[in-house]
Amino acid sequence: MAKTAIETLITLDNPVFKAYLFYNAILVAKMLSMSFLTARQRVAKGVFPNPEDIVLSPKSKIKVDEDVERVRRAHQNDLENITVYMVAAFGFVLTNPSPWLAINLFRAFTFARIAHTLVYAVVVVPQPARAIAFFVGTSVTIYMVAVSLKAFY
Amino acid sequence: MAKTAIETLITLDNPVFKAYLFYNAILVAKMLSMSFLTARQRVAKGVFPNPEDIVLSPKSKIKVDEDVERVRRAHQNDLENITVYMVAAFGFVLTNPSPWLAINLFRAFTFARIAHTLVYAVVVVPQPARAIAFFVGTSVTIYMVAVSLKAFY
Amino acid sequence: MAKTAIETLITLDNPVFKAYLFYNAILVAKMLSMSFLTARQRVAKGVFPNPEDIVLSPKSKIKVDEDVERVRRAHQNDLENITVYMVAAFGFVLTNPSPWLAINLFRAFTFARIAHTLVYAVVVVPQPARAIAFFVGTSVTIYMVAVSLKAFY
Numbered sequence A, B, C: 001m002a003k004t005a006i007e008t009l010i011t012l013d014n015p016v017f018k019a020y021l022f023y024n025a026i027l028v029a030k031m032l033s034m035s036f037l038t039a040r041q042r043v044a045k046g047v048f049p050n051p052e053d054i055v056l057s058p059k060s061k062i063k064v065d066e067d068v069e070r071v072r073r074a075h076q077n078d079l080e081n082i083t084v085y086m087v088a089a090f091g092f093v094l095t096n097p098s099p100w101l102a103i104n105l106f107r108a109f110t111f112a113r114i115a116h117t118l119v120y121a122v123v124v125v126p127q128p129a130r131a132i133a134f135f136v137g138t139s140v141t142i143y144m145v146a147v148s149l150k151a152f153y
Helices: A015-045 A066-093 A099-122 A129-152 B015-045 B066-093 B099-122 B129-152 C015-045 C066-093 C099-122 C129-152
Strands: none
Touching: A015 A066, A015 A099, A015 B066, A015 B129, A066 A099, A066 A129, A066 B066, A066 C015, A066 C066, A099 A129, A129 C015, B015 B066, B015 B099, B015 C066, B015 C129, B066 B099, B066 B129, B066 C066, B099 B129, C015 C066, C015 C099, C066 C099, C066 C129, C099 C129
């Protein structure tokens, strides 16, 4: 890569950095929504993890429910994949990538992760829908890691 | 927001950025303490997850214990909420917020998350104590995300 | 610490910041590999968490398998420890540490976490191998947090 003063990279005048921050905000909102999706399933099914959670609704039970666990697995998959993407993408921004490529990678990752949740925990779609969404997102992160390793070695 | 050179934001001369880093350090310490809280419960109850963990204490068992799981759920809730806050707050700092507002939001989030752990996993306090702590923290993150989406669009 | 303009810290001319980004990329790659390690175990043992995952391999079952859970616990331990390290190390870079110390702390953490996975989920090594790997990594993070708290107070 051409050597570039980092002051021109970590600035809102850099459309790549600004897009990075924008899609981060979208992804944070998407991850927060998983808590509410879990809560909705818990209330709908009347299942909670702690004794103190059920005092106000005597029909509720402390047990494991498959529909709740499905949402929790989707949330866990977000934790495993989105946080590392955010770290990888921060490094990638500092490699001074092509704005067109970088912004479309942010978009592809974000759309893939939203699709992952939709087909996993909102409307269950047969495989390989979820596998494809997973691999699109992971491929973006792997690409960013590879570029970073080369740039920062 | 008034357009501000980012050099005046990502610097320790900016009290907001400095406070962001300070409360991040507090929150990292708080999250690390969950591992020790889990370990303390495991030793106290003599329950471990792996066969290799129990060779030195023959009375221990490989099983799931409710008191251990409670601490682990509190730790998981930290992972789900604190890491996304840190990302959201980084973006929020770059929107050039009012220092008074920003620093008090960092404090509110940090106190809410410490309270969340105390009422969840140290001394179990009846609901809605934990729900309130959760919603204070989540509200801070949602506000930061909303301001970021507007600023970086 | 000597007061230093942050422009000299958040730049690729700062060997500490560049090393931070390099070891971040290694750690992201390491964390991503856990998904593939889990998938390999699931396929080898024929166990999956969702009904839609087993339609293509009729011999597979939806059940919990100890070898899969072991890899998942190693992955969870990464989530609990590596993401907070990345946040702590970002703050630590901004305290203007000695390059020799900082770069060796990044290396120690990275090697400790790779060792942690190897002895936990690839070849099971008797304790205290895993405990040592855990404490080396956690000690690095705690040191960085302590330095940050002092610097940003």
